[in-house]
Amino acid sequence: MSWKDQLDLLDQTGLRRTLRNLSGTQGPQVVLDGRQVLLLCSNNYLGLATHPRVVEALCRATARYGAGSGGSRLISGSMDSHRQLEERLAAFKGTERALLFNSGYAANCGILQGLFDEGDLIFSDALNHASIIDGCRLSRAATRIYPHGDVQALEALMVAEAPRRSGRWLIVTDGVFSMDGDLAPLPELVRLKERFECLLMVDDAHGTGVLGRGGRGSGEHFDCLESIDLHMGTLGKALGVTGAYLAGSADTVELLINRARSLVFSTSLPPGIAAAAEAALEIVSAEEGRALRHRLQHNRQVLATVLDNGGVAVTPEPTPIVPIMLGAPQPTMEASRLLLEQGYFIQGIRPPTVPAGSCRLRVTVMASHEPQDLEAAGRAVLKTLAGAAE
Numbered sequence: 001m002s003w004k005d006q007l008d009l010l011d012q013t014g015l016r017r018t019l020r021n022l023s024g025t026q027g028p029q030v031v032l033d034g035r036q037v038l039l040l041c042s043n044n045y046l047g048l049a050t051h052p053r054v055v056e057a058l059c060r061a062t063a064r065y066g067a068g069s070g071g072s073r074l075i076s077g078s079m080d081s082h083r084q085l086e087e088r089l090a091a092f093k094g095t096e097r098a099l100l101f102n103s104g105y106a107a108n109c110g111i112l113q114g115l116f117d118e119g120d121l122i123f124s125d126a127l128n129h130a131s132i133i134d135g136c137r138l139s140r141a142a143t144r145i146y147p148h149g150d151v152q153a154l155e156a157l158m159v160a161e162a163p164r165r166s167g168r169w170l171i172v173t174d175g176v177f178s179m180d181g182d183l184a185p186l187p188e189l190v191r192l193k194e195r196f197e198c199l200l201m202v203d204d205a206h207g208t209g210v211l212g213r214g215g216r217g218s219g220e221h222f223d224c225l226e227s228i229d230l231h232m233g234t235l236g237k238a239l240g241v242t243g244a245y246l247a248g249s250a251d252t253v254e255l256l257i258n259r260a261r262s263l264v265f266s267t268s269l270p271p272g273i274a275a276a277a278e279a280a281l282e283i284v285s286a287e288e289g290r291a292l293r294h295r296l297q298h299n300r301q302v303l304a305t306v307l308d309n310g311g312v313a314v315t316p317e318p319t320p321i322v323p324i325m326l327g328a329p330q331p332t333m334e335a336s337r338l339l340l341e342q343g344y345f346i347q348g349i350r351p352p353t354v355p356a357g358s359c360r361l362r363v364t365v366m367a368s369h370e371p372q373d374l375e376a377a378g379r380a381v382l383k384t385l386a387g388a389a390e
């Protein structure tokens with residue numbers, strides 16, 4: 001099939017994606033294709049992407065250390081700002097060490113490829129992020145997919161595999177599922193990890209900064225932070241910058257420095273980015289972070305209440321991701337388009353990001369939204385869905 005035919009097929013099946021151009025910042029109001037709209041699909045949950053202290057840290061470190069890092073960490077690109085941020089991240093997650101990666105995608109690929117190999121076995125949730133799936137493939141370990149959040153099915157799989165056990169075993173899960181906003185059943189996964197004496201890796205891309213009293217993520221939320229062996233998290237969502245990390249034991253970090261291909265063969269993060277992420281982490285850990293999380297929770301509740309009252313079921317969990325299930329791609333994209341006409345930018349999510357038949361509008365709430373804007377957005381969603389059903 002030619003590339004043109006492939007594109008036509010995507011068009012015909014309602015799966016063609018295009019880029020949309022935003023002007024201005026990732027604030028609650030953005031200019032999209034020349035029109036001002038309410039932004040309801042950014043992961044800048046706490047507003048830190050535009051926080052003056054974060055931006056200032058980026059500028060100051062850039063002026064001092066330059067725009068680029070000059071190379072891979074292994075060659076010449078391991079700089080003061082990287083080390084300082086890693087020390088702070090390890091303290092934040094309560095681990096011996098931390099290691100930076102250039103993105104969450106690169107982190108999951110590098111961690112899984114670097115620490116696991118043929119002969120190992122990885123148990124992976126069916127709705128885990130694409131970067132975990134790709135990391136599993138790169139590791140060449142055997143992978144068993146368990147139904148989403150289904151601890152009993154996972155336990156049955158582990159029991160069935162136990163007689164053949166040889167290499168390392170890992171359970172890997174998103175802490176907060178990125179397209180559903182629900183939480184992994186971490187306490188039960190910890191119980192299984194202990195029973196089968198295996199490792200637990202949590203990708204807390206959407207939990208870090210948002211969940212737990214200190215913003216330490218889903219592990220802190222469930223009070224089981226120290227039972228997680230491999231903490232992966234990103235710096236580009238609640239922390240408002242870009243990049244990612246693994247926090248874990250000194251041995252895992254040292255081995256990854258030697259083996260993780262996405263780290264070894266890639267230019268490290270710019271020093272200004274590392275300094276900005278450090279400033280963001282400081283805010284998240286301080287009283288200000290707690291206040292922002294409080295505001296975020298309140299805002300989520302405001303939106304959830306409008307939707308609930310209008311008969312749209314919303315997961316009860318305290319995350320800023322609110323999916324509204326529609327099923328097929330065409331009505332989902334049509335609802336997204338109609339909402340944009342009314343001034344609300346909410347992305348429609350389609351395969352391969354979510355399984356076929358589970359297309360949805362994915363609303364994300366930010367601390368910087370005004371509650372009355374969220375109420376109006378919720379009402380617009382209800383009206384649009386009701387109109388589509390007629």
Ligand SMILES: *Cc1c(COP(=O)(O)O)cnc(C)c1O
Nearest residue numbers: 103104105129174178205234236
């Ligand atoms: C966004 C995301 C990633 C990828 O992180 P990037 O820094 O955007 O590459 C990985 N895992 C999950 C669960 C995510 O939501």
